[in-house]
Amino acid sequence: MKKTIPLQKRGIPASRLVLGCMGFGGGWNRNPVTADDLKQAHAAVETALAAGITMFDHADIYAYGKAEQVFGQVLRERPGLREQMVLQSKCGIRFDEGTGRPARYDFSAEHILSSVDGILSRLGVESLDILLLHRPDPLMEPEEVADAFSKLKQAGKVKGFGVSNMSPAQIRFLQSHLDAPLLVNQLELNLAKLDWLEAGVLVNQQEGAEVSFPEGTIEFCWMEQIQIQAWSPLAKGVFTGREPENQPESVRLTAALVREMAERKGTAPEAIVLAWLMRHPAGIQPVLGTIRPERIQASAEALQVSLSREEWYSLYVSSRGRKMP
Numbered sequence: 001m002k003k004t005i006p007l008q009k010r011g012i013p014a015s016r017l018v019l020g021c022m023g024f025g026g027g028w029n030r031n032p033v034t035a036d037d038l039k040q041a042h043a044a045v046e047t048a049l050a051a052g053i054t055m056f057d058h059a060d061i062y063a064y065g066k067a068e069q070v071f072g073q074v075l076r077e078r079p080g081l082r083e084q085m086v087l088q089s090k091c092g093i094r095f096d097e098g099t100g101r102p103a104r105y106d107f108s109a110e111h112i113l114s115s116v117d118g119i120l121s122r123l124g125v126e127s128l129d130i131l132l133l134h135r136p137d138p139l140m141e142p143e144e145v146a147d148a149f150s151k152l153k154q155a156g157k158v159k160g161f162g163v164s165n166m167s168p169a170q171i172r173f174l175q176s177h178l179d180a181p182l183l184v185n186q187l188e189l190n191l192a193k194l195d196w197l198e199a200g201v202l203v204n205q206q207e208g209a210e211v212s213f214p215e216g217t218i219e220f221c222w223m224e225q226i227q228i229q230a231w232s233p234l235a236k237g238v239f240t241g242r243e244p245e246n247q248p249e250s251v252r253l254t255a256a257l258v259r260e261m262a263e264r265k266g267t268a269p270e271a272i273v274l275a276w277l278m279r280h281p282a283g284i285q286p287v288l289g290t291i292r293p294e295r296i297q298a299s300a301e302a303l304q305v306s307l308s309r310e311e312w313y314s315l316y317v318s319s320r321g322r323k324m325p
């Protein structure tokens with residue numbers, strides 16, 4: 001049975017997989033966007049759409065704004081495309097901007113509002129479907145965020161809001177000042193970084209003291225119908241073909257198991273690693289970081305893969321490198 005994910009339950013036509021756009025625009029440098037960057041962006045968007053991936057994840061900072069800029073160029077050259085997409089971006093991280101001020105987080109209303117204007121202008125669209133606050137800002141004043149959100153909503157610039165890298169306590173605190181539910185929490189979740197599972201499995205165990213993931217985050221988001229999105233879902237390729245330099249034995253063994261399972265199921269290793277995340281009953285939405293057409297296609301095969309409980313556990317146990325407690 002196909003599971004409906006929280007965003008879909010709220011009537012947002014989100015695809016099961018999201019294409020993350022951090023790699024668009026030629027990388028983290030201040031060079032202008034090139035014709036090759038544009039060609040690569042067209043190919044990635046086209047491959048994603050053909051594979052049924054219609055949701056795209058941006059941030060104002062990606063490639064110093066060039067990721068949104070090149071994506072906007074694609075949209076301008078292909079009118080009608082925007083209507084087929086769910087567009088998400090993020091704000092709240094600032095670099096030093098060459099002014100001698102430190103790189104910092106900024107949830108001030110002034111920054112949120114001006115950041116969204118920048119996002120819309122680079123993407124060349126009238127509105128964003130979802131805006132996320134990128135990383136928790138210790139100086140956040142929730143009333144100010146609420147004010148910025150309602151101005152953006154009233155102006156038709158943003159339809160819905162969410163967060164990234166936040167704990168249940170942080171979400172509850174912010175939510176208590178908002179009049180609409182937060183829709184998304186984007187977190188680093190993958191088969192290499194297992195703390196999101198270990199936090200639940202190691203309750204009442206000494207080993208659990210070393211886990212760095214706020215206990216109950218998954219359950220809280222699931223209960224509140226907050227879409228959990230996984231950033232770095234491919235774990236940067238360590239299980240799917242990237243040379244395992246200086247990786248622990250468990251990574252090598254898990255990569256071999258992923259390969260063997262992919263062969264047995266007649267699919268790509270990427271599909272196994274993503275299907276493993278999607279097998280979790282909370283309905284996790286992986287945000288892919290590749291812009292290579294062949295890897296996007298291989299990833300999209302995850303939509304056809306189902307893993308048994310035993311297969312899911314064999315990958316988990318292999319990656320954790322020891323038996324379940």
Ligand SMILES: NC(=O)c1ccc[n+]([C@@H]2O[C@H](COP(=O)([O-])OP(=O)(O)OC[C@H]3O[C@@H](n4cnc5c(N)ncnc54)[C@H](OP(=O)(O)O)[C@@H]3O)[C@@H](O)[C@H]2O)c1
Nearest residue numbers: 020021022231232233234235236237240241242289290291
């Ligand atoms: N909210 C946050 O704080 C946050 C933080 C980071 C990222 N994100 C979002 O999450 C998305 C995904 O993040 P991510 O890029 O870290 O995720 P990822 O999908 O785990 O990793 C993709 C990266 O790994 C490389 N890779 C994958 N398989 C490979 C292989 N077999 N061999 C060599 N390289 C391989 C890709 O290179 P190729 O491009 O060559 O395939 C790409 O650079 C981003 O685009 C962004 O939208 C959010």
